[in-house]
Amino acid sequence: MAKFTDYNLRPEIYEALTAIHFKQPTTVQSRLIPVILQGRSVVGQSQTGSGKTHTFLVPIFQQYDATNQKVQAVITTPSRELAQQIYEAAKQLASTFTEDTQPRISLYVGGMDKSRQIHQLQNKQPQIVIGTPGRIKDLYQAGELDIHTATTLVVDEADMTLDLGFLPDVDAIASAMPEDLKMLVFSATIPQKLQPFLKKYLSNPVIEEIPSETVIAPTIKNILVGTKGETKDTLVYNLLTMGNPYLALVFTNTKTRARELTKSLRSRGLKVAEIHGGIQPRERKRTMQQIQHLDYQYVVATDLAARGIDIPGVSLIINDGIPTELEFFIHRVGRTGRNGMSGTAITIYNPDEEDRVQMVENMGVKFEPMTYAHGELQSGYDRRRRRQRTKTTAKLDPTMIGMVKKKKKRVKPGYKRQIKNNIARDAKYKKRVAERETLRAAKKAKKRAHDK
Template sequence: MAKFTDYNLRSEIYEALTALHFKEPTAVQAKLIPVILQGHSVVGQSQTGSGKTHTFLIPIFQQYDAENQNVQAVITTPSRELAQQIYEAAKQLGSTFSESDQPRISLYVGGMDKSRQIHQLKNKQPQIVIGTPGRIKDLYQAGELDIHTASTLVVDEADMTLDLGFLPDVDAIASAMPEDLKMHVFSATIPQKLQPFLKKYLSNPVIEEIPSETVIAPTIKNILVGTKGESKDTLVYNLLTMGNPYLALVFANTKKRAHELTKSLRSRGLKVAEIHGGIQPRERKRTMQQIQHLDYQYVVATDLAARGIDIPGVSLIINDGIPTELEFFIHRVGRTGRNGMSGTAITIYNPDEENRVQMVENMGVKFEPMTYAHGELKSGYDRRRRQKRAKTTAKLDPTMIGMVKKKKKRVKPGYKRQIKNNIARDAKYKKRVEERETLRAAKKAKKRSHGK
């Protein structure tokens, strides 16, 4: 098994990893850190929570040159929250360097004071740049940020960058950099539309797809609960309050639904944080800091949080329905049960979402069916049991099918027993008819033989 000590890193990096309690590299780290350190460009496909951030940060800090005062590395990511998260991780790694050698790390995202950023850039350029593609591109095109000196470009969450329409900005950034640029692309998926970009900038990259051992981590208890006519608002509240989760994260499919659910839970007395794209950046940043400081026990969010925010200590995930984009289901549930810790993920579904539940199961996800009653979750039934039973039930003739349907419409006490009795009588009648037909045929045959 690989160890970080195998990589012959700077003592400052080992000190920082010790403070993080990182002992052994994750699968993606073990595969790609040595390759990046050897000077290769890479494409790493790995699921959320697999350790991608330190996969590219560790080599950047290993190759960092304190005497070079120019921009040395640029890291782009599609969301402000994820940029902030990477920035904090980078600051932690840099904190162990001596005061004179500490790298200058700057964060550039939309929503921050651009004029202040420009003023700071006129005084001194950062050595490591982290931010959203649009803001980094704007500062470069304004002639303020000198990214043309960088030797490394990291494109994090490339599929999300593509989906949100930021790839042209990343293209503009990459085109401003040296021809011998080392580019590292990390993504949970590599869609076909991303291929032209990869071919344009990457020459013979090392491509690694890190498969998950299971679709859902074995540390996660993955539960499915039907509404059974109960409102989702009430069911979400009951599930949140039946225990005492360390930190519970509730996912809604839309900003409108997230706001409605937050309002409902607050009206019932819960202190709830609300995180989605409709919240102003400054307020969102403040709320995230409060969550990190454990000022909130309950958080309602859209899928922005599934891909862009890494909140440690999430012990309970509740899906307020199946996500519109099915792949987000894995990202949502993956927010809990991390680093070997146990976690619970509960997915609530309406009867009309049955097909979508089946589609999630077709991805390899296995649910434990349960029902909520009297303040607790109890083992439920296989919702497909009727389908399975139908396959093994004896086929009835049209007459009996009509009889069964007629009885079902009446729904009187004991109708099931009556149907069984009717089926038995019908079978007995058919047997008698068959016996009579056999007897008649035998008599006719006997007469014909006598006539001869």
């Protein structure tokens, strides 16, 4: 089994890794760190929570030149929260360097004071740049940020960068860099629409797709719960208060729904943090700091947080329905069960979401069906058994289908016999009608023959 000590890294890096209890590299780290140290460009496809951040940070810090005062590496990421997360990880690695060799690391994201950033750049350029594509591009095109000196470009969460429309900004950044640019692309998925960009900038890269035995980490208990006539607001509240989660994340599909659910949960007495794109950047940053300090036990968020926030200690995930973009399901659930710790992910669905649940299962996700009753989750039945059983039943006449559907959920004993008798009576009636029509047709034929 590989160890970080196999890579002959700087003593400062080993000291920093020891401080955060990193002893053995993850699969993606063990496969790609040695390759990146050799100067190769890479495409790393690996599921969320697999250790991609340190896969590119460790080589960047190993190859960092303290005597070079220019920009050496640029790291782009599609969300402010993820940029902040990478920035904190980079600062931690830099903390063990001596004062005179410590790299200058700067964070550039939307929502920060641009004029202040420009003023700082006029005094001195950073050596490692981390930020969102739009802000980095703006600072470069304004002639303030000298990214053309960088020899390494990291495109983190490339699929999300594509989905959110930031790829043209990344393209502009990459085109400003040297031809011998080393590009490190990391993503949970590599969609077809990303291929032209990769071919444009990557020449014979090392491509590593890190397979996982299961789509959902084995440390996560993945539960499916139907509403069964109960409102989602009530069910979410019951599931949150059923136990005492260390930190619970509730994901919604829209900002509007996040606001509604947060308001509902607060009205029931829960202290809830709200994170989504409709929250002003400064307030969002302040809320994130409060979450990190464990001032909140419950967080309601949109998919903005699913790929951009890595909060240690998330023990419970609740999906307030199936996400619009199905792949976000993996990223939501991946917020728990990290670093070998156990976690629980509960997905709530309405009866009209059966098809979307099936689509998630087609991705390789396995659910444990359960129901909420009497203040606890209880084993449920496979919702597919009804669909599988109906395949073997006889096809009913539309009239009879209507008769069956009229039966209420709770029926009196003997209802099956009643339906069977109704079917028999219906068949007998149809037989009599057919016989009468045959008789009438025979009489008409006889009369026509007589008239001739």
